[in-house]
Amino acid sequence: MRAYYRDIGRASSVHRALPAAVLASALLALWEAGARLSGLREIQLPSPSRIVEVGLRQLPLIADHAGATLQVALIGLGLAIAVGAALAFLMEAWPLAQRAVYPLLVVSQTVPTIAIAPLLVILFGLGILPKVIVVALVCFFPVTVNLCDGLRGTSATLVDMLRIFGATRWQVLQKAKLPAALPAFFSGLKVAVTYCVIGAVLGEWIAAPKGLGVFMLRSFSAGQTAQAFAGIIAVSVLTLAMFGIVLLCERQLTRWHYRKSQVSSDSTD
Numbered sequence: 001m002r003a004y005y006r007d008i009g010r011a012s013s014v015h016r017a018l019p020a021a022v023l024a025s026a027l028l029a030l031w032e033a034g035a036r037l038s039g040l041r042e043i044q045l046p047s048p049s050r051i052v053e054v055g056l057r058q059l060p061l062i063a064d065h066a067g068a069t070l071q072v073a074l075i076g077l078g079l080a081i082a083v084g085a086a087l088a089f090l091m092e093a094w095p096l097a098q099r100a101v102y103p104l105l106v107v108s109q110t111v112p113t114i115a116i117a118p119l120l121v122i123l124f125g126l127g128i129l130p131k132v133i134v135v136a137l138v139c140f141f142p143v144t145v146n147l148c149d150g151l152r153g154t155s156a157t158l159v160d161m162l163r164i165f166g167a168t169r170w171q172v173l174q175k176a177k178l179p180a181a182l183p184a185f186f187s188g189l190k191v192a193v194t195y196c197v198i199g200a201v202l203g204e205w206i207a208a209p210k211g212l213g214v215f216m217l218r219s220f221s222a223g224q225t226a227q228a229f230a231g232i233i234a235v236s237v238l239t240l241a242m243f244g245i246v247l248l249c250e251r252q253l254t255r256w257h258y259r260k261s262q263v264s265s266d267s268t269d
Helices: 002-037 048-057 059-093 095-108 113-124 129-152 156-164 169-206 212-221 225-253 255-268
Strands: none
Touching: 002 048, 048 059, 048 225, 059 095, 059 129, 059 169, 059 212, 059 225, 095 129, 113 129, 113 169, 129 169, 156 169, 169 212, 169 225, 212 225, 225 255
């Protein structure tokens, strides 16, 4: 049975990834042709092959900057998860807290992070803390909202049944609400993880001695457009790697949900 679901998952993954791979290849080929035939200078439009060439040559430097960005992104994401989970549990357990906090969460997302970042630098200096806070600010909202919705969406019948059998509040949370909320939590985490590297880069644009944001700014300032694009690719690679790790964790911790979704998707197709 496990082999059956594994084969279904592999076939479905290939089936879903193929159109995106074909489209990406076509766009890269079009970009390459346009860069070569348009007559534009490299500083205006570098070709993908040139970007790869420069990126490979600068790989040690890019890796050094990527390490600094990854550190900020991971710490900020961890802080966002901790704060977001605490708020979600508080709002689920105390409806008054949800009515008080939820509107403030929504309002917080209307404030441009780019406007807050310089203020954080003024308050906390040029160290790692302002950049970590920027990442946490852009990541905690999807984690908080999705986890709260997942907890509140637990089957009332299941909760009532556990209480009839004498389950404590902690046992209800452990046995019913947390498992039911995991798919929603991972949905929010997948959104957050796509923001965390961008948030780190944004913080580095304001003030930082090292990082992919600094690498790209310096490259653009020096007229090294291909090198700057190599930094952009590094940001994308980091983001995709972190997204893949979250996806693997989701499949391990919510196998039942993943299998049900796969079988439902295949039956629909």
